[in-house]
Amino acid sequence: MRNLGERIEDKDIELVLRVREGDLNAFRTLVDLYKDKSLSLAASIVKNPALAEDIVQDVFMKVYKNIGKFKFKSSFATWIYRIVVNTCYSELKRKSNTSLNTENDQTLREIGHAEQPLQLTGEDQRKYIQKAMKMLRPDEALVLRLFYLCEMSLKEIEAITKSNSSKIRVDLYRGRKNLKQQLEQLLGDEIDYLL
Incomplete structure (x- = not known):
């Protein structure tokens, strides 16, 4: 019997293949599946909710543009979360750390x-x-x-x-x-x- 993780990964693979064929609904489904956790990850790194939202939008543009480069060597979740982390660190390098902390x-x-x-x-x-x-x-x-x-x-x-x-x-x-x-x-x- 297959476990839940395998079913999710199979669904992700199916969605990725459909996106590669130009199915925008499949891409919307991927966004819906990963947007909340991606936003939470981004916010934990940059410590700024508005900036985290901008980063996640940028991440999904990168995902859509580069989905053909996904090689299925890792899970799709691993791939997208790596893009989130890299994008956050790039943004942190671009901005000064002091301007990111908006917490009172x-x-x-x-x-x-x-x-x-x-x-x-x-x-x-x-x-x-x-x-x-x-x-x-x-x-x-x-x-x-x-x-x-x-x-x-x-x-x-x-x-x-x-x-x-x-x-x-x-x-x-x-x-x-x-x-x-x-x-x-x-x-x-x-x-x-x-x-």
Whole structure:
């Protein structure tokens, strides 16, 4: 019996082949499948939601233009996430790092010192986790998103990040530890409502 990952990869291959034949609906389907995770990855690297959206639009233009170069040696997900990572790093080189951080530190301090106990909904939890992720080092945030959000294996993360498995394991460990510390700073004793 085939597992879910194989079915997804088979569907991706079918869609890629249809896009190569000029099927725009197949390309729209690929965009729908990968836009949210691509945006999350981009945001974790550049730390700026508006810039991340621009990058993801650029990524999908690159994907459409270069889909004929996809060689099926890796999964389509690995290929597209590698394009996201490369495009983000290129953009970071082009811009100064100080102009990318649009987060207001005062707002974060105010959130971290709420006077009333928090009643966190799923949406609230997501917002706090995103705020904490923005405070992580880009390589830690990237591997956490690839591993947990995109459900990539260590081998796939190696292909995307061009890092060795030892570094990825260390980044996952440190990323989880630092994420918890950031959440504790934001929420104080209220972290139990989130975890």
